Amino acid sequence: MTAAETEQKGWLGRSVKRKEDSRFIVGRGNYIEDITLPGMLYMSILRSPFAHATINSIDTSRAAELPGVVAVVTGELLAEHNLAWMPTLSGDTQAVLATDKVRMQGQEVACVIAEDPYVAHDALELIDVDYDPLPVVTTPQAALEDDAPLIRDDKEEQADNRVYHWEAGDAEATDQAFAEADRVVELVTHYPRCHPAPLECCGCVADVNPATGKATIYMTSQAPHAHRTVFALVAGLPEQNIQIISPDIGGGFGNKVPVYPGYVVATAASLLLGRPVKWIEDRTGNLISTGFARDFYMDGKLALSEDGTMMGLRVNMLSDQGYAFADAQPSKFKAGLFHIVTGSYAIPAAHVVTEGAYTNKAPGGVAYRCSFRVTEASYFIERLVQTAAYELGIDPAELRRKNFIPPEDFPYTSATGFEYDSGNYEAALDQALERVGYRELREEQKLARAEGRLLGIGLASFTEVVGAGPSRQYDILGIKMFDSAELRVHPTGKAILKLGVKSQGQGHETTFAQIVAHELGIPPEDVTVQEGDTDNTPYGLGTYASRSTPTAGAATSVAARKVRDKARKLAAHLLEAAEDDLEWSEGKFSVKGAPDRAKTIQEIAFAAYTDHPEGMEAGLEAVNYYDPPNMTYPFGTYAVVVEVDRGTGRWDVKKVVAVDDCGTRINPMIVEGQIMGGLTEGFGTAAMELITFDESGNCIGSNFTDYLLPTSWETPSFELGETVTPSPHHPIGAKGVGESATVGSPAAFVNAVIDALAHAGIRNVDMPLTPDKVWGALNEAGLAE
Amino acid sequence: MITEANQATREITVTVNGQEHSLEVEPRLLLAHFLREKLGLTGTHVGCDTTSCGACTVLVDGVPIKSCTHFAVQVDGREVKTVEGLAQGGELHPIQRGFHEEHGLQCGFCTPGMMLVSAALLEENPDPSEEEIRWALSGNICRCTGYQNIVKAVQWAANETKEQA
Numbered sequence: 001m002t003a004a005e006t007e008q009k010g011w012l013g014r015s016v017k018r019k020e021d022s023r024f025i026v027g028r029g030n031y032i033e034d035i036t037l038p039g040m041l042y043m044s045i046l047r048s049p050f051a052h053a054t055i056n057s058i059d060t061s062r063a064a065e066l067p068g069v070v071a072v073v074t075g076e077l078l079a080e081h082n083l084a085w086m087p088t089l090s091g092d093t094q095a096v097l098a099t100d101k102v103r104m105q106g107q108e109v110a111c112v113i114a115e116d117p118y119v120a121h122d123a124l125e126l127i128d129v130d131y132d133p134l135p136v137v138t139t140p141q142a143a144l145e146d147d148a149p150l151i152r153d154d155k156e157e158q159a160d161n162r163v164y165h166w167e168a169g170d171a172e173a174t175d176q177a178f179a180e181a182d183r184v185v186e187l188v189t190h191y192p193r194c195h196p197a198p199l200e201c202c203g204c205v206a207d208v209n210p211a212t213g214k215a216t217i218y219m220t221s222q223a224p225h226a227h228r229t230v231f232a233l234v235a236g237l238p239e240q241n242i243q244i245i246s247p248d249i250g251g252g253f254g255n256k257v258p259v260y261p262g263y264v265v266a267t268a269a270s271l272l273l274g275r276p277v278k279w280i281e282d283r284t285g286n287l288i289s290t291g292f293a294r295d296f297y298m299d300g301k302l303a304l305s306e307d308g309t310m311m312g313l314r315v316n317m318l319s320d321q322g323y324a325f326a327d328a329q330p331s332k333f334k335a336g337l338f339h340i341v342t343g344s345y346a347i348p349a350a351h352v353v354t355e356g357a358y359t360n361k362a363p364g365g366v367a368y369r370c371s372f373r374v375t376e377a378s379y380f381i382e383r384l385v386q387t388a389a390y391e392l393g394i395d396p397a398e399l400r401r402k403n404f405i406p407p408e409d410f411p412y413t414s415a416t417g418f419e420y421d422s423g424n425y426e427a428a429l430d431q432a433l434e435r436v437g438y439r440e441l442r443e444e445q446k447l448a449r450a451e452g453r454l455l456g457i458g459l460a461s462f463t464e465v466v467g468a469g470p471s472r473q474y475d476i477l478g479i480k481m482f483d484s485a486e487l488r489v490h491p492t493g494k495a496i497l498k499l500g501v502k503s504q505g506q507g508h509e510t511t512f513a514q515i516v517a518h519e520l521g522i523p524p525e526d527v528t529v530q531e532g533d534t535d536n537t538p539y540g541l542g543t544y545a546s547r548s549t550p551t552a553g554a555a556t557s558v559a560a561r562k563v564r565d566k567a568r569k570l571a572a573h574l575l576e577a578a579e580d581d582l583e584w585s586e587g588k589f590s591v592k593g594a595p596d597r598a599k600t601i602q603e604i605a606f607a608a609y610t611d612h613p614e615g616m617e618a619g620l621e622a623v624n625y626y627d628p629p630n631m632t633y634p635f636g637t638y639a640v641v642v643e644v645d646r647g648t649g650r651w652d653v654k655k656v657v658a659v660d661d662c663g664t665r666i667n668p669m670i671v672e673g674q675i676m677g678g679l680t681e682g683f684g685t686a687a688m689e690l691i692t693f694d695e696s697g698n699c700i701g702s703n704f705t706d707y708l709l710p711t712s713w714e715t716p717s718f719e720l721g722e723t724v725t726p727s728p729h730h731p732i733g734a735k736g737v738g739e740s741a742t743v744g745s746p747a748a749f750v751n752a753v754i755d756a757l758a759h760a761g762i763r764n765v766d767m768p769l770t771p772d773k774v775w776g777a778l779n780e781a782g783l784a785e
Numbered sequence: 786m787i788t789e790a791n792q793a794t795r796e797i798t799v800t801v802n803g804q805e806h807s808l809e810v811e812p813r814l815l816l817a818h819f820l821r822e823k824l825g826l827t828g829t830h831v832g833c834d835t836t837s838c839g840a841c842t843v844l845v846d847g848v849p850i851k852s853c854t855h856f857a858v859q860v861d862g863r864e865v866k867t868v869e870g871l872a873q874g875g876e877l878h879p880i881q882r883g884f885h886e887e888h889g890l891q892c893g894f895c896t897p898g899m900m901l902v903s904a905a906l907l908e909e910n911p912d913p914s915e916e917e918i919r920w921a922l923s924g925n926i927c928r929c930t931g932y933q934n935i936v937k938a939v940q941w942a943a944n945e946t947k948e949q950a
Contacts, residue, residue, distance in 0.1 A: 017885060024893030025881040027828020027868035031894065034827040118813070199832045199840055199894045199928050250830065250894030251928045283833040505892030505929040673888045673930060680931030704837030704926070712932035713923035 010586070011517035012732065015669035016524055020509045029248045032203040032220050037276040040205065041070055043266050044120035045285060046110040046127050048102035051138070051360040051697020052149070053131040055098055055109070063112055063126035068119035071273060072127065073111040073265055075099035083268055086234050088326035089258055089476055092163075093155070094363055096261045102131070103151055103323035104362050105697050106288035108261040113269050113277055136697040137161065140297065140320040140357035151323055151358040163325045163356035168339050169416045174351035177312025181303030185388040190766045191376045193295035193320065193361075194689040195287055195701070196368040197709060198504070200250020202260055202290060203280035206267040210274035214241050219263055221246040221532075222256045222502055223542025226479055228534045230259050235267065246532035252504035253681070254367020257544050258291050258326055287707055288699045292361075292691055293368030295320040296376040300341075302384050308394045310403045312349040313415070315341050315380065319356045319365065326363035328372060328476055328544070337465050338373040339416035343381035344425045344463040344635060345403040350415035360697045369681055370739030372545060374464055375746075382460040382747035383754075383764070390758050395442075396751070397433055400461050401426055411630075411728075418465060420633045421735075427723045428659045429461055432637035435721055436657040441641060449759065454644040454783065456651075458752025459637060462744035466736035467550025467632040468541075476541065480627075483551035484538035487516065487559040488621035491609040493602025495520075495527045497559075500540010501552040502532045506738060507670040508548065512556050514666050515732065519560035520567075521587020521601050538623060546634070546736025549666070550727075555626035557731035562622035567604045570620075573613040574599050632727045632735035636660040638679075638748035644756045646785040649775025651753050653683070653716035658745070661723040662737035663730065671737050672720055678741025679718050684710040685742070686749035688768050757781060797861040801826070802870030810857045816850075817841045819857035820867055828868035828897045832926070839925030842898035843867050849902045851924075868897035871904060879942035879949075880904045889938030891929035898925050903939045912943055 023029050060072040075097035078084040085093045098109050110127050114120035135149045142148055143161035152158045178184060204219035215237060221227045224244040232239040249256060266279040281290070300315035317338060321327070342350050354373075365371065385403075389396035404425040405412045412420040433439075441457050448455040471480030484500040497516055501508065508531060513524035531537060540552060564584065571589035572579045575597055582589045590598035599607075608620035641654040658679055665671045688708040691701040701707035726733025746767065753769050754762060760781035765773050778784040794809040801824060808823055820826045820843065831853050832840035841853040844866040871878040880900045883889065890896040899922065906913055906921040913921070918939045919932065927935060 018888065020893070021885040021890060024890055024896050025868075025877070025884050025900070026872060027826070027897050029828075029893045031827075031830065033821075033831070117818075118811070197928065199838060199892070199926060200830070201832075249892060250832075251892045253928070283835065507891065669888050673891060673934060676931040676933050677891065677929045681928070703835050704833045705835055709926050709928070711923045711926060712919040712936065715932050717933055718931075 011514045011524065012664060012666055013668060014514065016510055016514055016667055018507050018510045019513065019524070020507065031200055031248050031250050032205065032218060033280050035205045035218050035247065037205060037207055040276040040278050041113050041115060041273065042117040042120045043269060043277050043279040044112050044124055045108050045262060046124045047285065047289065048098065048105060048107040048109050050102055050131055050133050051105045051136045052134040053102050054134060055101060056130040056132060058110060059128040060110060062128070063123040066119065066123045066126060068115045069112060069123045070115065071113040071269060073097065073113065073269055078268065081268065083235065083264065086259065086264055087477065088324050088363060089328045089366065090325050091477060092325035094324040094326060096264045100154060104360050105699055106285065106362065108289070111265045111269065113273065137359045138693045138695060138697055140318050140359060143357035143359050151360060161358040163321050163358055165355050167351065167353050169351040170349060171351045173349040174312045174314055177349040178303045178314065181311050182306040183304045183392060184301050185304065185384065185391045186301045187384045187387045187764060188299045189380070189383060189764050191294045191296045191298065191379055192767055193691040194293050194368060194685055195691050195707060196253035196255035196291070196293055197287065197707065198251030198253055198255050201281040201283060201286040202256060202262065204263045204266050205276055205278045206270040207276040208267065208270040214243065215267060215271070216243045216245065217263070217267055218245045218247060220249055220256045222252045222504060222544050224502055224532055224534050225500055225539045226476060226541055227259060229479060231267070234264065244534045246502050249504040252544070253369040254371065254544050255291050256504065257328060257366050260290055283704065284702045287691065288702045289362050291326065291364035291366040292322070293364065293371060294376060295365070298376065298380045300380060300384055302388050304388060304392065308392055308399050308402050310345050310347045313342055313347050315352050317352070317354045320359050320361065321356045321365060322361040322363040323358055324363035325356065327365040338377045339418055340374050340463065340465045341377035341381050342414045342416060343378060344405060344461050346405045346409070347415055352416060361693060367544060369678055369742035370545065375743050378462045378464065378743045379747045382462060383750065386751045386754065387763050390763065396459055397429065397438060400459065401429060419630060420463065421630050421727050421729055422725045423463065423633060423635055424661070424723060424725045425461055425635060428635060428661055429637045431721050431723060432639045432657050432659040435659070435719060436639040436641065436655060438639065454646060454756040456642045456644065456752040456754065456756025458640045458748045458750065458755050460744050460748035460751060461637040463633055463635040464740055464743050465631045465633055466546035466739065467628060468545055468547055469631055470629060471627045479541065481541050482625050482627040483540040483547070483555055484623065484625045485552055485555035485559045486538045486623045487556070487563055489522070489563060489605045491606050493522060493526065493605040495522050496530060497527055497556060498530045498537040499552045500538050501543040501548040503543060506543065506548065506674065507667065511667050511670055512553065515553060515556045516560050518732070519557055520564060546738045549734045550628055550632045550730060550736050551626055553734055554628060554731050555624040558624040558626055559622040562624065563620055566620060567601060569616065570604045570607050570612060571599045574604065574607055574611070629729045632663065632730060634660070634662040634735040634737055634740050636740060636744055638744050640748040640752040642752040642756060644753060644774060646778060646783055649771035649773070649778060651769065651774060656716050656718045657721065658718055658741060659721035659723060660737065660740055661725050662740065663724065663726045663735040664733035665722070666734060674738050675720060675741045676718055678739060679745050680710055680715050682742045682745030683715060683749060686746045686767055686769055687714070688770065690768050757783065795858050797858055799860045800864045802866060812856065812858050814857045816852035816855040816857050816860060820852065826867050826869050830894050830897060832894065837926070839898040839902065840895050842901050842925060844901055844905055847905060847908065849905050866901065868900060871900060878904060879945040880907065880939065882945065883938035883941035887934050887937040887941050889930060889935045895925060895927045899927065899935055903942065906939070907943055907946065911946060913939070
């Protein structure tokens, strides 16, 4: 295939309006709660009020007698079927329903199955649980003290609360760099616990057919194929008898990657009762028990020469894992992807120590529009670089520029072992500085300070690592992280594309149809994209970690090219020409030098079923399981301008400029939508989102009146810019983008606030930067009014 | 314990999207559940249970209310409009077209509530400023899209309505 043939111009880079909108704008989406089956029962979950307690007894008799209640399920019943515990994504264990103890507030203790959802809820109040409260551990620091109560006493090999201790990079080379450095700059900060909080909570409808044994489970799943495999392994059900259907999903952000107890109990109950069982989580259940995000304590040092050249980086990280280790954990990258902590900079030596501890909190750490620990690492380096700029008296933009990995050094191998595919960091920085008016702003800042006003300009020049992955390095529970596409062109030239990933709002039905259009000339409206049904799509690992375009997007391109290869053979037959004499352009093959002798892809598709040559299989379809040769490394520079009020600590965002480079943009409208959504969540993280706990382990942040999310009123407007540095290894040069803004923007917002206060010596305020905390810092520095 | 209330149902008559319904309901039945479960209008979504997120917003006599903390019996004798009632005679409401044109939605879960609040705003104020739009939408949370394109969607609908007038 020639280069010209792969360049089917016209459909890449076009802001095609979304196909999926038509059902959502008329209220005809099909979300989990919209699914109703004949004879369906409803499940409610009783949760622990205590963060740590021994369960002496659970008396369900009064609940069971309530009219309308069909069954009450406890851990004891599940234990009889070896289902009381289940594996997490990182191979630890988590209770389905508590048997011995509860280890977090909100832990699942019992489930009621009833004819009516209100009755199921009523019955929870009739379950009597006798608890003996135990001492509670609410921080990872306390968890690692010698006399800390042992949280996972159920695990024989577990003698303390340490979950892991992993290192990456080269300790000796880093020590050497620090010994030779002129300056060492330190930052100690906490990336607080927050929650992805998709607007739709989790839920499922489990339907085990007693006659056939087939389990059809409709669930809020970002990874239906992986979940089917987990169900098969956990429940011992034959995998071909499990069908996971993930319908329209009301946002995910990683919250719908793990398997939660509710799914397992509903499925077990349906198996037991022979009727469909629906479980819809309430918001409090979602916030207190499902996959939280972040909660990393980070302490790091940057070694520099006097002129600002970065020489070495050392970071210690301690994470609060909750009572089970449930991160999505590539087994060959023990520090998660925290290695990306060297960011966009050519730092020759780095060493990272990561530790995790059990506490009496919900497990999680999977994500919030990015993790594998990329978010925390990126935040840390961008904050540390800004700190170094102040300490060395170098402009933060210039310190970054001086240390960027130069464009000619790609592919670049970082000190912690990643091979960055492509980048041009200075171009993104320059554009951001230009758009925000950086030089003028620095002048304005001086004038403002002279007037006693606090103006701040924050930058973040992030680099992400997304698109897992090369399967030799990335897996979840041993399942390798490839993805897949199956493309079938029907006789009338209309196509169905089936994918192993699953959209939660990312617009796959439009974007992936555009890839087919680009490769084959079949317009997007003639390509239906199907996802989320394990019996009807090829195996894949799902949608999270910005991986759909890098993996399934690439698979779509490759599958379409296979179809085109067969189409060439068919065209040669139809045109009575040699294959080599044909050329491809704009959706048709024509005879070289005789453009009138041509067959369109639609004519060729018809012939594939009606007039294919002897010896050729009928049909026009292809499958590809795409194993990417590398991750993709999207990047960008964000610039934020704020003014801080000295009387209240409130900060107003004056301007946000976001310059992103995600390689080739398939649908710029959708890409920009992803970026604006991520910026909004990044702003929320920086400004207000916080899941915290009191000393008894009570979760503060268990509903949307305590866990604050940004609304249209607080959220600033964003100005977007782009540079395009294609990924050299992706078939159409695209990189993942869904999470760039959540990764890059929190540091930019915080750096802006710190920049407003830096002249008074302030270097850090931990997120979220609520007015009271900022005022506290102002007060300490003598800036408060 | 509320189960004794099961027997004490009340009859209500309510007009939903122009169609009158008379049904026996438990007094504790939430309006959101009434619409979804009794009338099959599943376009109204429940996102938070605490009147915070606005996914469940419907119009009662033209005024946006959050149906997750409103009882069905409270709309007895009143008119309710849900997302299913926005389009008229097979024609999409300008706000529905605005959300599509300006990419004002991603997962679609907050969209019905956002559109109903916007439609009520435009009814009252056909030419709102950006600030007025942002204030009107501030009781509704979107997690995927952010608000910039939603504001543009409302502006698109306002312009469209002006041009048609």
